[in-house]
Amino acid sequence: MINARFRIELPETVWIAEVSDEFPRATFRLLSGYRTDDTALELGEVTAERPADVVEAIRSHPSIDDCDRLQSEDGRALTKYETSDTDLYEFVELSSLTIEFPVDVRNGWFEFDLTGTREELDRLQEVLDSASLSYELLSLVGSAESEGPLTDRQREVLEAAVREGYFDVPRECLLEELADDLGVDTSTASVVIRRGESRLVKWHLTGSANGRLE
Incomplete structure (x- = not known):
């Protein structure tokens, strides 16, 4: 919006x-x-x-x-x-x-x-x-987009990653531990995080989760 x-x-x-x-x-x-x-x-x-x-x-x-x-x-x-x-x-x-x-x-x-x-x-x-x-x-x-840049699932996973310290330097939570906490396999957690990060970066730079820099 x-x-x-x-x-x-x-x-x-x-x-x-x-x-x-x-x-x-x-x-x-x-x-x-x-x-x-x-x-x-x-x-x-x-x-x-x-x-x-x-x-x-x-x-x-x-x-x-x-x-x-x-x-x-x-x-x-x-x-x-x-x-x-x-x-x-x-x-x-x-x-x-x-x-x-x-x-x-x-x-x-x-x-x-x-x-x-x-x-x-x-x-x-x-x-x-x-x-x-x-x-x-x-x-x-x-x-911003009408429902925000993230899907509900992406928001849920990223909020858990922040809460558990996955993005901290140094990391306080491994991907395997985060996936286990969420009840999903490691590859699924990795994909959701990467896509959520991508949407956040595009939204921040262009105002659209699907935008492109010209």
Whole structure:
């Protein structure tokens, strides 16, 4: 699995792009939302010097059908609104991803986190390239296979090898002793250890247990 954070330029036609351009120092945080037919219901937070002005700009935008300010305090306002602009959800459907909240918007750009497979990440980049949208990969905080680099059996054998001192220098446990402790023959223990070591090395160097260095 991959955990990544993207920063993507909003299309000018999206309502939040217009409002964030009008208030470039404000931060918009989409806390939750879902689409129902031709509209989307969303819960959003605004952080700004004068959040009431930003909320009023949201309420008066043609794409906003309804807007309620739920909470307001110095520099922050929480709003619930309905919008006819569902481009964000259509974009997500094209990339076959789910929305991970919160989604942050600042000065015409939005940032979001993605957790998925390498194939899903590649598909997202294809969608962005075909849409001619400017984007940045801000971080790639983790990369591993969905079930880890090791099979259950490999993990079991390697954990026993570490526990018994098979990898210590000098060795505190012979292969024959480890195999006997596991209840397998020596050749089986040797094969499982070699394959597990190979998968760990490839995973560490390439991010995939089956990867190759280019």
